[in-house]
Amino acid sequence: MKLIQLTDIHLTTPGNTIGGRDPNENFRKALDHALTQHLDADALIITGDLSDWGDRTDYVRLKETLSCVSVPVQLCIGNHDERDVFLSVFPERVDEHGFVQSVFDLPLGTGIVLDTWGPGSHAGYYCETRRDWLDGQLKAASGPVFLFMHHNPVPIGIAPMDKIMLQDHEAFAALVKKHRDKVRHIFHGHCHLPLSGSLCGVPFSAPRGTNHAGWPDFANQGNLSASDLPESYAVVLVDEISVMVHMIEYGYQGAVRREGSPDYADWNRLTMVR
Template sequence: MFDFIHITDLHILPAGETNYGLDPAERLRMAVRSIAERHGPGSAAPAAFVIATGDLTHHGQPEAYAQLREILEGLPLPFHLMLGNHDERDHFRAAFPDQGVDEDGFVQQAIETEAGLFLLLDTKTPGTHAGALCEKRLAWLAARLAESEGAVFLFLHHPPMPVGIVQMDRIQMMHAAELAAVLAPHQPRIRHMFHGHLHRPLAGSWRGIPFSSIRGTAHQVALDLSERGTVPGSHEPAAYALVRVSDDAVIVHSHDYLDQSGPFDL
């Protein structure tokens, strides 16, 4: 078994600022405390690392990345950070020079694990909230797939498919067909795709590839499939996921870490 934590859409602001009536820094601190307690070294279910699938900050200011860094230093686990549409690549790289980037400066990295190869993609495109995978980023992905064997786990902020939430579908990942073409020769060994962006618990399959996402650690997106002109926000509970990979299964446990009711005997 191989366990890791998936968190997404942290939307951190500079210290002291709030958003939609909540403090994203406090929400993330609570997630860090929960992860440390439940999945840190020496816990009942220790995780290998934490992967954050983008929208690390809300406006991408250096002060927001500084705040993020200070909070994440409380994690007793390694963490791998990815970009979302709300992030700023240069400010992120200045604040986190230790995080992996590819030869073109995109925040993409390949992580070898005992469960297989984890490929973290960068779908950030300046000037739009939609996601993109340009030729350079797709070539990096194709090369990593070509040089590897065995199980692959994909991570990207923007999902490559519409989900029915109108204003979010308008800012999905724009190059779905191009991504599918790169993945197609390797599809039997692509075990799962993890994404963020939707701020919702989601699971299904895309072109035969299983996928999942979870709520963010700050504000959420409501399940509203009407033709409204704005993204429907909500204050549903924040969550992170414990992902357990075994030889024949990928299990995604969503955990509402703000809930303090605790387990009781049934």
């Protein structure tokens, strides 16, 4: 099974940039790269911050763009989004409680999109109503489950980012622990950093994002930190016993060198590129 994860696309009014980069153009490049290289993907999931300011026109353009994508697409919302505005364009994405949550079939299990949005805050929230919903979905799932969310459910050790992580993370962790025999992997975004780790024994990961990049500035106590690292998305390869996550830095503009053969017998000082 192959999945594509894009995150933090931050669509803006055409012509506006973020960190000197055009998020609309970078999203287009990410889609083109992913669908050219990985048209065999079983699903494409965008884990939030679809719009930079929650403007309806951004969601309209997003829907138009995705209408041409042959791979099944799933959407999360993030702190930069506006749930009611998003749902005015994507009404089919709402669950029975008014949240942007859904369950979808995958070749090797079940995917679940989570809504960690909260009004008037960059932090994430996963209230009792949402937890009860997820608990029910996890109970009903017969096979491995892959969770997709925007906010990081674990502190990353960088103070400004940890202030805006998932605020109900302990309750969320308890729910994950309860179902850790089913939850195979958690995918998130929000931090604009390549991250991996585990929560109650369940692995999680995040790519950098398709536009502006963060920087792990552990000494900074008050500001979010940015960098000019390449834009990226993730390709996820899954089989019955393993999950492999690649961060694809499609924004890299340098050379790609073929340095030699993986066969040990072919390694020598004349043919290996150094």
